[in-house]
Amino acid sequence: MVLHTHHNVLLPPLSGRTGRVFAAFIRSRRIPQALLLTGINGIGKSAVATQLALAFNCEEPPRLPVAPEAMDHWSCGKCPSCLTIGSQNHPDILAIAPQNDQIHIETIRTLITQLGFTPYSAIYRFVVIRRAEKMTSSAGNALLKILEEPPPQTHFILTTDRASDLLPTILSRCQILRFQPWPDDVIISHLMDQHNLDPSTATETVKLAAGSPIKASELAINKWFTTQKWAMDALDRVNTLSARQRLVLAQRLAQKKTDLETLLFWFKTVILERLKKETANATPQRTTRQTRKDVQRLIQRYEWVEMTRFYVTTNANRRMVLERMLQGLAADSAPLTLQEY
């Protein structure tokens, strides 16, 4: 499990209420025993958790006033405490993240045992639980007990993109702080400065990132623009493929990890663009049978891609799901209902 430091990670711009709340924590040297940071994935919630752990344990307290947006000045970054936390070796900064998509009760039990000991050196011990919604209900209940009676000097920071999946009893124990998606212009300048994208590619990339700078960087690193061309090409070619070629393609796609979601997103975008074009051309007077057929076909394709996008996020057999999609796209058939699938 990796905790990021400000040396290699993007820190979110903190503004509005959330920013003011953080500044107040740092100024007063007081922080609630349980915080829940919410907001979409990839906006830097864990990075902020690390900044808090650094700030509260730094041996050179920050010069006041603290600007919430200048998070990398919350701590000195040079004292022994900062260096140990920065290298992710601090025994009093405990980090938990899902394993195989779940946070199990054993993990929380181990944590509780660790918390039974006095902190080694930290004044503020931090427990960071990433993707807290992945706790099983028994794990959640075990955590709740310790949130109700937290050990001294111990502070919990939970992060999630789905607060509604957490036990209400856990929610009620936490102060909830919401992170907004990053402004597009901030991400665009980051893409231009750090990834050398030209302004138009950066502008196109930011549309896919939906406010997440981490997603945007991933897209830039994976050269999504090449993928986009590939996706358009694949869609046009799909009904010329033999069953065997479709199988090979499904296998190739199934091996892609995060890329696959981006690629499916692109299939969807390409289909939608075409659908818009078709419907823009079709006035009631000029709607031909051919247009209606084309629109119908695009809608079916859209449904296939959407259903596939849903299934690849579950535990379904990805290769099989993709094969069904390619088959459906090639045959221009309507997808089955979810139940039949």
Ligand SMILES: [Zn+2]
């Ligand atoms: Zn320091």
